[in-house]
Amino acid sequence: MKELIEIVGEENFTDTLEELVPYSYDASVNVQRPNSVVWPESTEQVSQIVAFANEQKIPVVPRGAGTSLSGGVIAINGGIIIDLSRMNRILEISIEDRYALVQAGVVCDDLNGKLAKYGFTFPPDPASSSVATIGGNVGSNAGGIKGAKYGTTRDYVMGLQVVLPTGEVMNTGSRTMKCVSGYDLTKLFVGSEGTLGVITEVTLKINPIPRHAMTAVAAYGRLEDAGKAISQTMSSGITPSVMEILDKITLKSIKENTDIDLPDAEIMILTETDGYTREEVEAQMEVVLRILKENNPSLIKTAQDEKERVELWNARKSAYATLARISTSFVLDDVTVPISRIRELLVGIQEIAQRHGLVVATYGHAGDGNLHPQILYDAYDAEQVEKMERVEGDLFRLAISLKGTLTGEHGIGLSKADYMTLEHDPVEMDLMQRIKRTLDPNNIMNPGKMSL
Amino acid sequence: MTERLQFYEEWREAIIQCSRCGFCRAVCPIFDVSKRALANARGKMILLKEAMEGELPVTDGVAQALMRCTTCMNCTVSCPSGVEPDKVIKAARREMVTIGYDNLFKAMGEVVEKYGNIYGEEQRHEWRHKQGKAPYVLFMGCVGAYREEESVAETIRLLDLLGVDFTTIDEVCCSGVLEDVGYKVKEALAQHNVREIRKTGAETLIATCPYCYRVFIEHPSYKDLGLEVKHITQFLAEVPLQVKTEKRVTYHDPCDLGRHSGIYEEPREIIRKIAPTFVEPERTRENAMCCGSGGGFRGTFPRDSLKIARNRLDRIIEETGAEILLTECPSCLHNFRNAKLRRQKIGIYNITEFIAQLYQEGASVGKQAAEG
Ligand SMILES: Cc1cc2nc3c(=O)[nH]c(=O)nc-3n(C[C@H](O)[C@H](O)[C@H](O)COP(=O)(O)OP(=O)(O)OC[C@H]3O[C@@H](n4cnc5c(N)ncnc54)[C@H](O)[C@@H]3O)c2cc1C
Ligand code: SF4
Ligand code: SF4
Numbered sequence: 001m002k003e004l005i006e007i008v009g010e011e012n013f014t015d016t017l018e019e020l021v022p023y024s025y026d027a028s029v030n031v032q033r034p035n036s037v038v039w040p041e042s043t044e045q046v047s048q049i050v051a052f053a054n055e056q057k058i059p060v061v062p063r064g065a066g067t068s069l070s071g072g073v074i075a076i077n078g079g080i081i082i083d084l085s086r087m088n089r090i091l092e093i094s095i096e097d098r099y100a101l102v103q104a105g106v107v108c109d110d111l112n113g114k115l116a117k118y119g120f121t122f123p124p125d126p127a128s129s130s131v132a133t134i135g136g137n138v139g140s141n142a143g144g145i146k147g148a149k150y151g152t153t154r155d156y157v158m159g160l161q162v163v164l165p166t167g168e169v170m171n172t173g174s175r176t177m178k179c180v181s182g183y184d185l186t187k188l189f190v191g192s193e194g195t196l197g198v199i200t201e202v203t204l205k206i207n208p209i210p211r212h213a214m215t216a217v218a219a220y221g222r223l224e225d226a227g228k229a230i231s232q233t234m235s236s237g238i239t240p241s242v243m244e245i246l247d248k249i250t251l252k253s254i255k256e257n258t259d260i261d262l263p264d265a266e267i268m269i270l271t272e273t274d275g276y277t278r279e280e281v282e283a284q285m286e287v288v289l290r291i292l293k294e295n296n297p298s299l300i301k302t303a304q305d306e307k308e309r310v311e312l313w314n315a316r317k318s319a320y321a322t323l324a325r326i327s328t329s330f331v332l333d334d335v336t337v338p339i340s341r342i343r344e345l346l347v348g349i350q351e352i353a354q355r356h357g358l359v360v361a362t363y364g365h366a367g368d369g370n371l372h373p374q375i376l377y378d379a380y381d382a383e384q385v386e387k388m389e390r391v392e393g394d395l396f397r398l399a400i401s402l403k404g405t406l407t408g409e410h411g412i413g414l415s416k417a418d419y420m421t422l423e424h425d426p427v428e429m430d431l432m433q434r435i436k437r438t439l440d441p442n443n444i445m446n447p448g449k450m451s452l
Numbered sequence: 453m454t455e456r457l458q459f460y461e462e463w464r465e466a467i468i469q470c471s472r473c474g475f476c477r478a479v480c481p482i483f484d485v486s487k488r489a490l491a492n493a494r495g496k497m498i499l500l501k502e503a504m505e506g507e508l509p510v511t512d513g514v515a516q517a518l519m520r521c522t523t524c525m526n527c528t529v530s531c532p533s534g535v536e537p538d539k540v541i542k543a544a545r546r547e548m549v550t551i552g553y554d555n556l557f558k559a560m561g562e563v564v565e566k567y568g569n570i571y572g573e574e575q576r577h578e579w580r581h582k583q584g585k586a587p588y589v590l591f592m593g594c595v596g597a598y599r600e601e602e603s604v605a606e607t608i609r610l611l612d613l614l615g616v617d618f619t620t621i622d623e624v625c626c627s628g629v630l631e632d633v634g635y636k637v638k639e640a641l642a643q644h645n646v647r648e649i650r651k652t653g654a655e656t657l658i659a660t661c662p663y664c665y666r667v668f669i670e671h672p673s674y675k676d677l678g679l680e681v682k683h684i685t686q687f688l689a690e691v692p693l694q695v696k697t698e699k700r701v702t703y704h705d706p707c708d709l710g711r712h713s714g715i716y717e718e719p720r721e722i723i724r725k726i727a728p729t730f731v732e733p734e735r736t737r738e739n740a741m742c743c744g745s746g747g748g749f750r751g752t753f754p755r756d757s758l759k760i761a762r763n764r765l766d767r768i769i770e771e772t773g774a775e776i777l778l779t780e781c782p783s784c785l786h787n788f789r790n791a792k793l794r795r796q797k798i799g800i801y802n803i804t805e806f807i808a809q810l811y812q813e814g815a816s817v818g819k820q821a822a823e824g
Contacts, residue, residue: 018513019488021502022495027472039487066489067474085487107478130478321532324471380468 001036004080007048012039012086023063023081029331029379030071030414034061037081043161043169043200046082050198051167053080053444061446062194064105064136067128069332070413072140072193076448082198084135090114091201099158099175100206104135104199111204120206123150126409127320135199141191143409148234148367149241149274150207152409154190161201162189165440173203188435193411194446196439210274213241214285215309218292219265219299226267227343229295230366233271234339236291238284242272243367244316247346250361250374251315254322260314263299267346269366270316319363320374327359327376331388331415335399336370336408344402349373352394356387370408396422417451456506457551463543467504470497470535476527481742481760482520482749490517493527493537500544515553518544522760523632523747525711529738538747542632549634557633557748565638568624569594577601581608581620588618588687589654589679591645591668593661594625596782603785603805607660607684610808614691618658621648626674628667633748642673649677656680658687660804662708662715662781663746669713683709684804685780689718693725695810701727702774703803704764704788705740706781719780722803726810731772741767743779745787761791769798778803 005013014020015036024033035058040046053060059079066073075081084105092101095118102111108122108129115121125144126132132142138160143152159173173179173186189196220226230243246254246268255262262268269292273284285302292300303309323330337345346362349371353360364371375391377384396406396419406416406423421429429451436443436452443452459467476493477483483492490499499517502508523538531537549555563572577597590611596604611618624645627638649657657679659665665683668674703723709715716737723730735741744750744760765788768777777800779785788800801809 014488016513017508018499018511018517019490021508022489022498025472025498027474037489065474065477083487083489088487109478128473128475131474321534324473324533325469328465328468330471 003052004036004038004049007045007052008038008040012041013037023066023083024074026066026068026071026073028069028071028413028415030074032074032076033078034075034081035078037083039083039086041086043163046163046198046200047167047169049080049082050163050165054166054442057442057444059444059447060198062135062139062198064133064139065107065128065131067132067136068140068413069334069410070407070415072411072413072449074414076414079444084133084198084200087200093118095120097175098177098206100204102134102202102204104133104138104202106134108132108134108137115206116209119209121209122156122204123207124153124156134202134204138190138199138202139192139194140411141409143368143370145244145365146241147365147370148243149239154187156205157186157190157202158205159203160186160189160199162197162199164197165442165445170197175203177205191411193413193449195436195449195452196445210241211276212278212281213272213274214281214302215270215272215312216285216289216292216300216302217268217270217312218297219263219268220296221266221298222296223266223343223346225295225297226269229269229292229297230342231340232291232295233288234367236287238273238287240271240284240288240367241274242270243365244270245363245366245371246270246315246319247362249359250319250323250363253326253361254315254318257322257326258318260318262315265298268315270312316363319361323361323374323376329377329379331375331377331392332410333373333375333392333395334364334370334408334410335373335395335404335406336368337399337402337404339366339369341402341404342366342369342371345371345398345404348398349395352391352398355394356391358384358387358391360391368408369404393419412450414448417449420451457500457503457510457544457547459504459543459547463540464504466535466540467497467500469533470494470501471533472498473532475530475532476537479526479530479739479741481522481524481526481744481764482756484741485756485759485763491520493531493535496521496541497535497537500540510551512553515548515555518548519555519633519748519752521747522707522742522744522749524707524742526739526742529711545632545634555633556752557630557635560751561630561635561638564625564627564630564641568641569598570625570629571598573598579605579608579620583619583621585653586617586619587654588616588656588658589649589652590618590620591623591649591657591659591661591664592620593659593664593782595786596660599786600782603782603802604660606805606808607802610804610811613808613811619652619654621645621652623648626664626667628663628671629748631671637667637671637673639673642671646674646676649679654679656682656687658682658684660684660780660782660802662706662713663783666708666713683713683715683718683780685709685715685718685722688804689721693722693807695726695807695814697727697776697810698729699727699775700729700731700773701776701778702731702733702768702772703736704733704743704768704777704779704784705737706779706784707742707746709781710740711738719803723778726807731774733768734771735767743784743787745783750783750787757787758791761787765791765796765798769796774798776801776806778806780804
């Protein structure tokens with residue numbers, strides 16, 4: 001690997017076992033040892049690494065923070081991990097033209113910290129934003145709690161600099177709010193999970209931060225009622241910035257394991273409206289509250305001040321951590337369905353959980369139909385591992401049968417690769433294969449992901 | 453067959469509880485300067501998981517990797533899965549030593565036993581302070597007494613100025629740091645300290661070093677001290693102070709004082725009394741970034757330790773624009789002073805030292821006024 005050392009320098013290369021071990025994992029259950037790791041510091045270096053790998057037909061895996069929940073950064077065929085964490089410079093912030101130009105390794109929250117000083121933000125806010133990189137956000141088209149109103153990463157990527165699998169450097173997109181010049185190659189790379197090239201720079205559209213927000217929660221004894229409340233709100237002409245749900249199992253776990261006070265309910269909704277004036281926010285919330293009330297809630301609370309707002313958010317914010325603490329292992333999925341099918345999804349998830357005898361707690365973004373069933377199990381118990389896999393399979397089939405998708409934001413990676421054909425017909429699969437082969441004839445770029 | 457680490461059930465559970473979310477990347481001081489996955493808690497939990505499962509052979513490389521931790525608890529307070537990596541890592545270091553992977557602190561243990569301090573210094577600074585009986589007894593600790601003598605001298609001067617009736621003892625290293633790096637407190641040293649402290653008849657032991665403070669409070673070898681133990685900030689918070697500064701002042705929470713001991717308020721109470729323009733760094737209190745010196749890290753990786761201190765110092769300066777950085781820990785003080793570049797104009801002091809100097813300035817101003 002002396003060629004790699006020549007490119008990045010001794011201190012930015014490793015192939016020692018202890019250092020490779022952490023790079024064999026991400027936040028999913030997948031594991032595989034890479035052969036080496038490099039920490040490039042420039043696009044030029046990335047280009048040289050990839051050109052070398054292509055020549056030698058060695059797989060390369062672009063990696064940001066490695067928070068992938070789908071095995072997206074696992075070097076399934078070994079090879080070189082390209083860790084972009086050191087390419088973490090914010091190159092330009094233009095408030096006037098409303099964009100930020102960053103290197104791929106910039107951490108999402110670091111960018112937002114800088115933008116906040118100007119009253120601006122990059123709105124997709126994955127729960128992992130304290131560590132996830134912009135490159136990873138683009139690679140997996142990350143979304144977050146405010147997806148229904150503000151969209152996902154895709155809606156903010158104006159342009160990219162990409163090192164193609166041949167080592168060539170390509171610049172796509174523009175600095176303009178509108179652009180229909182040629183094929184939209186930028187979007188082809190968004191959500192491509194590192195299979196088409198290494199993203200080195202990203203131009204992002206930025207939004208002003210809304211000045212006001214109002215928060216409310218409602219609890220329901222019947223899923224039907226909550227389902228109706230959600231659908232009616234989302235079709236009322238008002239788009240709440242937040243429309244989150246927590247199911248019964250999640251509520252029970254939080255209640256039993258923290259001192260957060262929660263109602264006994266089948267489901268709880270947390271919602272928020274936001275905007276630039278107090279009046280606007282209140283007027284929107286009035287509509288939302290009316291709909292929530294019309295559907296037989298067992299409880300409704302609104303926050304009067306920041307302290308109460310934080311309290312209402314408490315349960316939602318602690319869902320993941322609580323479930324992570326009470327179980328040895330878990331798988332966090334992100335199936336997504338049309339909003340009108342959320343109730344069926346929730347009922348179906350519980351049927352599946354009971355059928356296989358595992359606990360599945362579900363919470364997530366009802367406003368865009370993206371739910372997070374968290375499957376609790378013990379990775380050291382072979383029987384439970386098998387059950388977990390069966391639960392996942394049934395879950396994916398359920399989502400597709402409801403006209404939904406396997407993944408709303410975490411990506412296919414390795415975990416869902418076998419299920420691609422559930423969602424995509426042979427013609428579409430074939431075109432994806434052909435695109436991949438055209439760009440990456442030697443299949444060196446993050447092979448095996450998305451079954452490509 | 454590969455050798456496996458044989459963890460107690462408690463540690464095994466903690467290790468597999470790590471969900472590999474990677475959130476500790478955001479807070480780990482070592483990761484922040486290296487960006488290498490092995491540096492943060494997730495990397496080390498994965499390493500231990502494989503060592504425990506027998507997937508990874510236990511080698512010197514593993515032992516070295518485990519030394520890459522300042523035990524600062526930054527990850528512990530932000531881990532959603534409730535893992536306490538600092539505790540796991542300390543336990544793993546003990547395990548490594550037990551199965552024969554000694555580290556450089558073995559030699560330090562011998563030095564401490566022979567010389568009574570971690571540096572193997574034969575001569576101790578002459579503080580010219582009274583020894584014998586008094587209501588208070590002051591314990592300085594090795595880093596202060598042998599590396600930041602002037603700061604300690606100022607602390608002593610302040611206590612004198614404030615009319616505190618205290619004594620010092622012929623102290624030896626509390627040897628607590630050995631517990632962090634795989635070894636044990638040196639019983640003979642502990643008993644020497646306990647004996648000397650008891651001889652003073654004091655009711656309160658004032659520790660200037662937050663680490664010594666913790667050892668006196670937490671370690672069973674010191675259970676017979678038979679007096680109240682206070683960190684010097686706890687003591688000083690209750691004392692009225694007659695000096696003020698107009699300078700812009702900020703404060704760095706030492707890991708051992710903050711996250712490890714829960715002492716956040718007292719230092720701030722003192723600072724608010726003397727500095728009306730007190731500004732907090734962005735990462736402060738529970739989230740205060742470590743200075744890079746703890747857990748045997750400075751001893752093992754001096755260059756990286758300095759890099760971390762420089763990183764923290766740069767950020768503090770950028771975020772606060774402060775002219776004065778205060779802390780109350782000889783290790784933090786020492787690391788920051790070493791890290792400071794000449795072009796950085798910030799003054800770095802222990803709180804007690806800074807206040808002593810304010811008294812001094814006040815006295816000279818008063819004298820000038822009287823003369824003028
Ligand atoms: C606790 C937790 C909560 C999460 N919450 C959310 C959430 O709310 N919303 C959400 O969308 N996701 C969430 N995720 C998933 C994950 O954090 C996001 O997908 C995030 O965007 C990944 O960023 P990363 O830097 O960690 O990327 P990585 O995990 O390193 O990589 C992700 C994918 O992108 C590719 N990639 C990374 N960098 C580049 C690059 N420079 N060029 C080309 N390809 C690249 C990788 O090859 C991989 O396929 C969560 C994860 C965890 C552990
Ligand atoms: S924050 Fe905790 S659970 Fe997450 S990777 Fe770090 S140690 Fe593991
Ligand atoms: S205790 Fe501190 S140095 Fe050690 S892994 Fe955690 S954050 Fe990093």
